[in-house]
Amino acid sequence: MYRYDEFDHAFVRDRVAEFKDQVERRLSGALNEEEFRPLRLRNGLYLQLHAYMLRIAIPYGVLSSRQLRQLAMIARTWDRGYGHFTTRQNLQLNWVKLVDIPDVLAALADVEMHCIQTSGNCVRNVTADPYAAAAVDELEDPRPWCEILRQWSTLHPEFSWLPRKFKIAISGAAEDRAATAFHDIGLRIVKGPNGENGFRVLVGGGMGRIPYVGQEIRSFLPKEHLLSYIESILRVYNLFGRRDNIHKARIKILVNALGIDKFREEVEADWEATHKSAVDLPEDEKRRIMSYFAPPDLPPRPARDEAVAARRASDPAFANWYKHNVLAHRVPGYASVVISLKEPGRTPGDASSDAMDLVADLTERFGHDEVRVNYTQNLVLPHVAIADVPALYDALVPADLATGNNELLGDMICCPGLDYCNLANARSIPIAKEIAKRFEDPSRQEEIGQLRLNMSGCINACGHHHSGNIGILGVDKKGTELYQITLGGNPKDSASVGTIIGPGFRAEAVPQAIDTIVDTYIENRDEGESFLETWRRVGAAPFKEALYGAR
Template identity: 60%
Template structure:
């Protein structure tokens, strides 16, 4: 795990001190809200529907127990006793008082955390696979490259005021858990036919008002040129991206208006001018960063655990949790543990201060002091011995964090919606809660298998509804909340945008409609197909018929 050096520590401390002065000027009336807005946004502070909201960066989703414990303390001391994990692997606090925000940032700086570049038209928090460094699927840990990008992009003088916000994701596994194809830049680390390791560079993905799946503009980029190639992309975007219309300012608009082939040519031309200009890191610096992500000293264990098998045989709920919430680890005798933040009837992504401290304690004892946040609003303990799984499960159960539903119908992504957000048209959270309650039976959920439901309260798509197997978009219809359903989306390696099924549904209709859609899948699936596989095989019509029969 990366640790701050003296430059990081100084930079964060100076930014907190600077913002403390800006907050004092706002509170005294010296600054108006309009004057204060660009200053607070540079420090991750938003003004939402009812209060300020502070977004804290969790670079590439990796945290220590100490950091998680501090997040819990902040929730208790300065907020209402909880935080909300987002689809950017960050955490948000929904109720901080403005006067307290500098103190919050000071407390976070003590544990090497901050809120820099979690807002504004800059390069945002770089995200990655939550299983990075733990799964045998990957060819190498992608997080060192995320860290290189973080250091390169933080306060970059050319890219601090881009035409629009900018998001980068990196993966190194065959199964894409980072949704790289729907980011401004997605990077897939792989080994080519010659045995060399490098990146597929995907540009122009994104959701929101005009959703696109990204285009591959370079099939193979040698690793040593990562930063100079990114710089070339950002330079082209900074010069050519639109600034006259915020709805057309994202790089996806530029790529798709110019065409992917022409955009790639523009990038290659720019790159040819800068690739040998000392932008890329020297070998020694790459080695230094890589050392921070060296694999832990895993114990030499047997792949099988007799104690684990005994506990599974004796406790069916535990056995279900193991099936649903654990994944294979690269080290024999270890497992990856997923912690669901989607209890039945709960608010997706929310976690209390007490629960944060419980996760910190568990990670410190049983996961080599490491925790991950996922872009699906859950948490991960990446390195747990199989022989410790029952103890971990029991501790999570005591903290109400042992719901066995990862990837299932109640593991719903939902934005804060109209309960918090001033941009929203409709509520997301109550719809998610009602759907999870309708499908509360975990045996039934397990039988249904993977179904990804994603809900957004407005067209900005913070709930990623475009790439849900079932997507739900809140819309305003003459002052009433309605919901548009999309079908067949995916944010994984088979990325696709969902198709609009038809007219919007009222709040009273939407949960019944989801149940009808799942019913078609249950009746028509073959050979344990996923919902998405059945949809792709059958096409939209049987699902549309059921949807509007329900309406």
């Protein structure tokens, strides 16, 4: 996993000291808010609705138990005892005081963490498949390439002031579990014509005010050209991207304004002119970084454990949790285990300091000292012996961390909304809680099957509502909070943007509307058909009739 070298240690400590001086000048009045704003944003600090919010980088969503325990301590000491895991695999603290920020940053540096490039018009945290190096369908571990891009992009002199923020995701598996098509650049590791691995490159995806699915700019890019080719994409974006309108400054707007063929032409011309003199990754440096990601020693075990099988047969709650939250592993006798942060009645993605401490302990006991953050706002232990799964479950139950709803309706993605964010138009957390309560019966969720429900409190789409099979967007209409529903979004392969189904609903009507949509799906589905498959087959008409026919 990511580790500091001598340069990182010195650089991050220097940044902490520098920002401590800037905070002291802001508190003394020597800097006003306008002068301070670009300085704090370079250090991941936002001024939200009620307090400052600090966004902590978790590179490609990977944490050690020591780091997770430190995050728990920081939240307990300088915040309100909890943090919020985000769709960029980061952690946000929503109640930190400005005077305490330097101490928080110093505590993060103690465990090789920081907040650099978690905000601002730069390359943000590169995200990846949370099951990397464990998934049975994986072609290659994407995390080393995430780390290579992290090191390359950090304080890159040409790309620190882009027209707008920039997001990259990488998947190395047959199934896209990193939503690569909804990123500024999406990278899929694929087999090339000669059998070697390389990258399929997508560009111009994104959500927000104008959502787009990324388009293919290269069907196959050899690995050795990754940095120079991405540099050409960013150079073209930096040159032609709009800076006069914040709402039209993302690369997705440029790609769709030029057209993918013209954009590709510009990138290829730049690459042909520059890549021979560009700094692509030296082979010895690539080997050094790859060595950081050697998989843990996992001696093969029997694929079936009789004690686990007996527990599943005798304990329905355990069996339900196992079915949904325990995933197949590439090494026989092991599994990846999803720790749900979606207990009904709780804020999706929130984890208390006590919960983080517990997961850190379990990571040491059962998880080879590695825990992942999923972009769906859950935690994952990627390497757990199947024989240890019952003990892990028994430790999670008292902490309400054993909800068996992975990939089901109760596993909602939800942004903080108007309860925290000054950009939001509507509340999202209370609506999400009401929906979760309505569908908390495991048998009801089992009947529905896999279904992705995402919710955002504003058009910026931090809750990824565009990519939800069911998406909910909070909007303000003349002082009234309304909730617009979209159907048919998909973040995975055959990615799609959801379709607005009709007029918005008042807050109190949203849970019933979701119930109606689910009932309509069940009535219309063929045997074994998913929500997305049914939607694509029958279209909007039956859903519109069910929702609005009586209006």
